[in-house]
Amino acid sequence: MSWETVIGLEIHVQLSTKSKLFSGGSTEFGAEANTHVDLIDMGLPGVLPVANKEAFYKAIRFGLATGAKINQTSSFDRKNYFYPDLPKGYQITQMTKPIVEKGSIKIYLDGSEKVINITRAHLEEDAGKSIHDLFDGETGVDLNRAGTPLLEIVSEPEISNAKEAVAYFKAIRQLVTFLDICDGNMAEGSMRCDVNVSIKKNDSSELGTRAELKNINSFKFIEKAINFEIDRQTKLLENGESVVQETRLYDSEKNETRSMRSKEEANDYRYFPCPDLLPVVISDKELIEIKENLPELPEEKEKRYVEDIGLDKSEAVIISSSKAMANMFEEASAKTNDAKLVAKWLVGDVSALLNKDNIEIDESKLSAENFGKLIERITDNTISGKIAKSVLEDIWENGSDVDKVIETKGLVQIQDESILEDIAQKVIQSNPDQVSAYLNGKDKLFGFFVGQVMKETQGKANPKSVNDILRRLLK
Amino acid sequence: MTIKYKSVKEFKEMISQKEISNKEIIQEVFNLIDDNKGLNAFITLNEENSIKKAEYFDNNPSELSLAGIPIAQKDLFCTKGLRTTCGSNILNNFVPPYTATVIENLENAGCISVGKTNMDEFAMGSSNETSFFGNVHNPWGENLVPGGSSGGAAAAVAAGIVPAASGTDTGGSIRQPASLCGITGIKPTYGRISRWGMIAFASSLDQAGPMARTAEDCAILLNEMCSHDEKDTTSLDETVPNFQENLNKPLKGKKIGIVKDLDLSNLDNDVVEVFENSLKEFQSLGADLVDISLPNLALSVPTYYVVAPAECSSNLSRFDGVKFGRRSEHTKDLEELYVNTRSEGFGDEVKRRILIGSYVLSAGYYDAYYKKAQQVRRLIKNDFENAFSNVDVIMTPTTRGPAFEIGSKGNDPIQMYLEDLFTISANLAGLPALSLPNGFIDNKPIGLQIIGNFLDESSILNFAHMYQSETNWHMHTPEGIK
Numbered sequence: 001m002s003w004e005t006v007i008g009l010e011i012h013v014q015l016s017t018k019s020k021l022f023s024g025g026s027t028e029f030g031a032e033a034n035t036h037v038d039l040i041d042m043g044l045p046g047v048l049p050v051a052n053k054e055a056f057y058k059a060i061r062f063g064l065a066t067g068a069k070i071n072q073t074s075s076f077d078r079k080n081y082f083y084p085d086l087p088k089g090y091q092i093t094q095m096t097k098p099i100v101e102k103g104s105i106k107i108y109l110d111g112s113e114k115v116i117n118i119t120r121a122h123l124e125e126d127a128g129k130s131i132h133d134l135f136d137g138e139t140g141v142d143l144n145r146a147g148t149p150l151l152e153i154v155s156e157p158e159i160s161n162a163k164e165a166v167a168y169f170k171a172i173r174q175l176v177t178f179l180d181i182c183d184g185n186m187a188e189g190s191m192r193c194d195v196n197v198s199i200k201k202n203d204s205s206e207l208g209t210r211a212e213l214k215n216i217n218s219f220k221f222i223e224k225a226i227n228f229e230i231d232r233q234t235k236l237l238e239n240g241e242s243v244v245q246e247t248r249l250y251d252s253e254k255n256e257t258r259s260m261r262s263k264e265e266a267n268d269y270r271y272f273p274c275p276d277l278l279p280v281v282i283s284d285k286e287l288i289e290i291k292e293n294l295p296e297l298p299e300e301k302e303k304r305y306v307e308d309i310g311l312d313k314s315e316a317v318i319i320s321s322s323k324a325m326a327n328m329f330e331e332a333s334a335k336t337n338d339a340k341l342v343a344k345w346l347v348g349d350v351s352a353l354l355n356k357d358n359i360e361i362d363e364s365k366l367s368a369e370n371f372g373k374l375i376e377r378i379t380d381n382t383i384s385g386k387i388a389k390s391v392l393e394d395i396w397e398n399g400s401d402v403d404k405v406i407e408t409k410g411l412v413q414i415q416d417e418s419i420l421e422d423i424a425q426k427v428i429q430s431n432p433d434q435v436s437a438y439l440n441g442k443d444k445l446f447g448f449f450v451g452q453v454m455k456e457t458q459g460k461a462n463p464k465s466v467n468d469i470l471r472r473l474l475k
Numbered sequence: 476m477t478i479k480y481k482s483v484k485e486f487k488e489m490i491s492q493k494e495i496s497n498k499e500i501i502q503e504v505f506n507l508i509d510d511n512k513g514l515n516a517f518i519t520l521n522e523e524n525s526i527k528k529a530e531y532f533d534n535n536p537s538e539l540s541l542a543g544i545p546i547a548q549k550d551l552f553c554t555k556g557l558r559t560t561c562g563s564n565i566l567n568n569f570v571p572p573y574t575a576t577v578i579e580n581l582e583n584a585g586c587i588s589v590g591k592t593n594m595d596e597f598a599m600g601s602s603n604e605t606s607f608f609g610n611v612h613n614p615w616g617e618n619l620v621p622g623g624s625s626g627g628a629a630a631a632v633a634a635g636i637v638p639a640a641s642g643t644d645t646g647g648s649i650r651q652p653a654s655l656c657g658i659t660g661i662k663p664t665y666g667r668i669s670r671w672g673m674i675a676f677a678s679s680l681d682q683a684g685p686m687a688r689t690a691e692d693c694a695i696l697l698n699e700m701c702s703h704d705e706k707d708t709t710s711l712d713e714t715v716p717n718f719q720e721n722l723n724k725p726l727k728g729k730k731i732g733i734v735k736d737l738d739l740s741n742l743d744n745d746v747v748e749v750f751e752n753s754l755k756e757f758q759s760l761g762a763d764l765v766d767i768s769l770p771n772l773a774l775s776v777p778t779y780y781v782v783a784p785a786e787c788s789s790n791l792s793r794f795d796g797v798k799f800g801r802r803s804e805h806t807k808d809l810e811e812l813y814v815n816t817r818s819e820g821f822g823d824e825v826k827r828r829i830l831i832g833s834y835v836l837s838a839g840y841y842d843a844y845y846k847k848a849q850q851v852r853r854l855i856k857n858d859f860e861n862a863f864s865n866v867d868v869i870m871t872p873t874t875r876g877p878a879f880e881i882g883s884k885g886n887d888p889i890q891m892y893l894e895d896l897f898t899i900s901a902n903l904a905g906l907p908a909l910s911l912p913n914g915f916i917d918n919k920p921i922g923l924q925i926i927g928n929f930l931d932e933s934s935i936l937n938f939a940h941m942y943q944s945e946t947n948w949h950m951h952t953p954e955g956i957k
Binding site for chain 2: 039046049084087139278
């Protein structure tokens with residue numbers, strides 16, 4: 001018997017609005033507990049929500065970028081359940097009329113392309129946080145996050161394996177950061193996802209019973225949790241048992257999923273239209289304005305890099321993979337005449353340093369201005385490529401200014417041909433054996449002389465001049 | 476100089492003529508409250524602040540329209556620093572950190588909030604018997620209910636303690652107690668008055684309004700209470716007219732809709748007689764009676780008792796003992812925290828409605844109950860729209876009879892729900908409606924309801940004021956009030 005996996009993702013994207021979805025409370029991360037909470041966030045008796053239009057604009061950007069239908073009239077519903085970090089006893093969400101419906105996004109995996117359809121993307125408020133491990137025998141509640149706007153992006157069950165799920169999640173993350181609607185910061189919980197996994201027989205058209213894996217917030221865990229779950233469900237089915245519809249929790253320490261609650265225990269959320277909020281209407285004018293101000297998307301950037309700038313496709317893919325990379329490339333290029341060289345360095349040496357430190361480019365000390373200057377110093381022959389590598393390492397570690405590093409370390413390239421000729425003469429005179437071998441046809445020794453000159457000049461010699469001089473003297 | 480039974484208009488006159496100081500007024504109000512403690516009309520008093528504000532006005536005479544006027548506020552409006560219980564044990568200790576917009580509007584106009592009035596718990600009730608703080612007694616008879624839920628407000632005004640009070644009306648909670656206590660009260664169009672700071676019962680039906688001795692006083696208060704409020708998205712962005720402007724407009728040629736679908740045959744003859752006498756009075760003022768049809772009116776009560784409990788079941792979820800209000804002392808774990816806090820904190824009627832509401836919203840029943848009720852609500856609204864294409868106002872009795880005895884309907888929620896038979900439809904349709912005294916049955920006052928078209932409070936105030944210019948039902952005062 002062969003089995004087929006069917007996966008759907010619900011990704012919660014925290015929208016980067018200044019204030020919350022229904023209040024003026026700040027959405028800033030990391031503040032002292034319960035300090036970013038106003039009357040509305042607390043759910044005090046008598047308070048009323050007012051929808052934040054900015055959240056709608058951000059949701060619409062996502063909708064437009066995924067070719068979705070934008071519901072210019074969308075409404076809010078209440079999802080009722082009790083939990084201490086849910087101040088009102090209900091969450092305001094868009095159940096019946098979401099702002100975005102029927103979009104799609106392309107994912108790339110092992111060189112091939114697949115379209116994943118997006119069922120809907122709706123706005124809802126986040127809950128607060130329950131803190132179970134801080135107080136002995138008691139639970140603390142921090143409502144700072146309560147009311148933060150979330151865009152819940154629901155995919156169709158069209159994802160076939162863990163790797164595809166990760167690629168989809170990455171594509172969504174790339175898109176929302178390019179659109180500037182979410183900071184994409186997974187560690188701070190700006191993106192979290194629920195994964196629905198089911199298994200069916202290869203030839204069956206009917207979906208299997210699914211398990212929902214709750215609240216996973218890293219690429220690695222998504223992959224591991226799905227693979228564990230596929231394995232668990234396959235074993236159950238192969239043993240003739242059946243999968244129970246339930247919500248499961250992924251434990252990253254033990255790398256396993258555990259049952260949280262079964263369908264029978266599931267809440268009846270008693271959804272109904274929120275009587276405190278009128279439907280939100282987006283005018284044609286607003287929609288057009290959002291459309292016109294939509295930023296360049298990754299795919300468009302990639303195309304432009306190849307066609308207009310002349311980058312290799314592979315370079316263009318890497319650079320357009322994240323907004324921070326693309327920004328670094330575009331801003332640094334603006335400071336030089338050689339965008340291709342910027343790309344080469346970005347994809348080569350800079351990426352190597354990123355990998356070594358395991359960070360994103362916007363977490364590094366490298367500024368676009370400084371990086372652009374570094375490339376400019378190569379193109380204007382102030383330093384050689386080799387010296388540039390050591391300068392890069394320096395500014396990478398310390399964030400120091402390129403020109404200052406070149407100056408204080410005396411790294412300016414020696415351009416003066418008479419100085420270089422003197423040094424070359426000295427090298428030839430002190431290596432008579434190698435000279436005669438070279439003159440007898442051992443061409444490979446040419447590099448030896450170049451190396452010696454470089455050594456004498458601590459790498460500061462202009463390589464082209466050194467080459468020219470040596471060829472002339474060694475005739 | 477006594478302030479008892481004086482209208483807002485008369486208070487303004489007394490204050491501007493310096494016949495009495497603001498401080499004397501307030502002191503006398505608190506004497507009256509004290510003398511009539513037996514009515515149980517107030518839950519919390521605001522004596523110290525009231526006297527301070529009165530002294531301020533004595534030192535700084537003010538042109539504000541309500542400067543120095545003592546007003547009692549229903550204990551459902553949040554008042555900063557002043558306990559707000561909503562008539563419930565669960566909010567027994569709740570002191571809000573903010574003030575409701577409507578109270579702010581009144582206070583900005585100079586009124587002095589002397590205290591918070593008793594009410595049915597969370598405004599759920601028609602007799603003020605569900606209050607955690609005990610029954611309110613009707614000034615017209617100690618054993619009589621004042622109506623509800625704004626029972627304390629109605630009793631305080633009827634007893635002449637204050638000239639006016641704020642109330643709220645979700646299914647008749649201003650009009651029914653106004654009728655039973657012999658005063659005038661108006662529920663304006665849904666959205667006229669901001670709901671910010673009103674503790675929600677049923678959000679799509681709740682609307683605040685004034686309760687006073689006369690229609691003219693209601694107009695004066697309404698002028699200040701209405702406002703567009705950005706904090707309430709259901710508040711209407713409409714210009715608020717001067718409601719006093721049209722009070723004296725002649726009624727000649729105006730049309731009064733009489734609902735043919737309303738079966739008055741099972742009402743007491745007395746009630747019908749009082750109603751018909753009022754209609755004759757209006758005819759003599761030049762208005763014409765026109766038969767209208769509201770075919771879905773009979774569905775109002777069942778519709779209301781699906782929609783209102785549904786919304787209440789959700790609105791009251793926040794009272795969970797976690798953040799504010801009362802928390803049970805018997806809690807081993809989270810489940811007990813919820814169950815015991817809510818079991819101890821809520822009274823039977825509130826629990827009953829939470830149960831009904833949860834049921835009609837639950838999976839599998841939503842379509843049959845909540846969704847259906849919303850559809851019927853739409854039909855009722857359409858009926859009114861059609862009717863108002865032919866008439867200026869619609870008149871019905873406010874209640875099925877005068878005040879009943881405390882305890883007489885306690886075990887029969889359906890009988891209690893039928894108290895709102897005539898008033899509920901205006902809430903479902905979002906229309907303005909007023910009740911004013913139009914007669915007595917066995918020495919107990921009873922009221923006439925005037926329903927107006929959307930945003931047309933002016934017409935119903937006009938009808939009411941013209942009626943009160945010709946009759947003196949609203950001038951009667953109960954005996955036995957100290």
